Amino acid sequence: MPLKRRKHRLPYPAPPVSSHRQPAQHSRTPRRIAQPDSGSGKQPHREGGRRSSSPRLASAMGIGYVLGAIGGALLVHAAYATIQYRAVLKITEEEFSHPPFDVIIQLLVGLALCMWAGVSVPAKFLSVLPHSEENRIVSLPANLDFMIFNHRGRALPSDADLKLKI
Amino acid sequence: MAATGDDVPIIQAENLTSNVRSILYSRTFLSITGGVVAGIWGFTGLTGFIFYFLIMMVASLGLLAKSKFSVHSYFDSWSRILVEGVFGGLMSFVLFWTFAYDIVHIF
Numbered sequence: 293m294p295l296k297r298r299k300h301r302l303p304y305p306a307p308p309v310s311s312h313r314q315p316a317q318h319s320r321t322p323r324r325i326a327q328p329d330s331g332s333g334k335q336p337h338r339e340g341g342r343r344s345s346s347p348r349l350a351s352a353m354g355i356g357y358v359l360g361a362i363g364g365a366l367l368v369h370a371a372y373a374t375i376q377y378r379a380v381l382k383i384t385e386e387e388f389s390h391p392p393f394d395v396i397i398q399l400l401v402g403l404a405l406c407m408w409a410g411v412s413v414p415a416k417f418l419s420v421l422p423h424s425e426e427n428r429i430v431s432l433p434a435n436l437d438f439m440i441f442n443h444r445g446r447a448l449p450s451d452a453d454l455k456l457k458i
Numbered sequence: 459m460a461a462t463g464d465d466v467p468i469i470q471a472e473n474l475t476s477n478v479r480s481i482l483y484s485r486t487f488l489s490i491t492g493g494v495v496a497g498i499w500g501f502t503g504l505t506g507f508i509f510y511f512l513i514m515m516v517a518s519l520g521l522l523a524k525s526k527f528s529v530h531s532y533f534d535s536w537s538r539i540l541v542e543g544v545f546g547g548l549m550s551f552v553l554f555w556t557f558a559y560d561i562v563h564i565f
Contacts, residue, residue, distance in 0.1 A: 363491070371498045374562050388563070390500060403495050407513075410487040411520035414480040417532040418473035 360409030366402030370395050469534055477532050481521055482543045488517045489547030490554050497558025510551045514544050 374391045381388055390396070492513035496506045518540050525532045525539065533539055 367491070367494055367498065371494075371558065371562050374498055374500075378563065388500065391498070396499070399495050399498060403491060406491040407488055407516065407520060410484050410491065411517070411524055414483040414487075415476060417477050417480065417525050418470075419531050420469040420474045420477070420534065421531050422468045422470060 356409045356413035359405050360413065363402045363405030363409060366398055366405065370398040370402060373398070473532075474534060478538060478542060481539060482546070484521060485514070485517055485543035485547045486550055488513060489551040493551040493554030494558045496551070496555045497560075498562050500559070500563060501555070502559075506555055510548065513551075514547065 370391070373395045377392055377395065378388055391399070489510070492510055496509050499509075501509055521539055522529070529536055529539055
């Protein structure tokens with residue numbers, strides 16, 4: 293038989309209790325606890341820059357580094373190929389105007405990979421709006437027993453939709 | 459104290475600083491990469507600078523996509539995401555451009 297809770301009389305809404313033991317026969321609907329910054333699931337192609345909170349990839353930020361390394365390796369290989377091409381041109385005594393076509397393709401692919409890595413690896417953008425989900429300013433500390441609410445602050449105009457974060 | 463009727467919008471300053479630093483890192487890295495590509499390709503003169511501004515425009519598109527096109531929820535003005543770091547990156551671009559050109563074409 294679970295302990296009976298005191299009746300909640302204060303004007304703020306009751307904080308959700310996180311210490312209930314779940315009775316075995318109930319099937320509770322999952323409670324919506326607000327998660328920081330995982331509301332928008334619409335990021336299909338940006339795994340490279342996220343903090344590693346998602347276990348989907350072995351290392352969430354690692355894919356960006358891998359792509360950058362592959363791009364860098366392609367650029368180095370293209371440089372080596374161009375040096376060899378110039379050596380051949382020196383033998384046949386022709387003018388150098390542009391690298392051969394496949395080296396250009398290699399350069400463009402390496403550039404594209406490095407650009408992808410360069411945009412996705414640095415830190416993800418954090419919201420600057422004060423009222424967004426991630427930037428909740430109001431938070432209740434862990435112990436509510438010593439907080440009183442019966443002070444002069446009652447007379448101030450209050451923001452009715454301040455969100456509580458516990 | 460009220461948020462309505464303010465002249466200056468309230469923004470989270472440390473998040474803004476972190477976002478600006480992030481686009482600075484992105485643009486610096488892309489300038490360096492663009493410089494290396496321009497050097498290997500053999501650009502000389504004005505063509506190289508045109509290539510640089512092309513790279514910066516593609517970088518702006520990439521950063522806009524990273525911010526999911528809602529610039530005002532991550533920055534305080536449009537000019538930040540489009541202009542910040544472009545002229546600083548120009549110096550890095552020219553440095554790595556001449557460096558790569560020397561390695562590939564002269565030595």
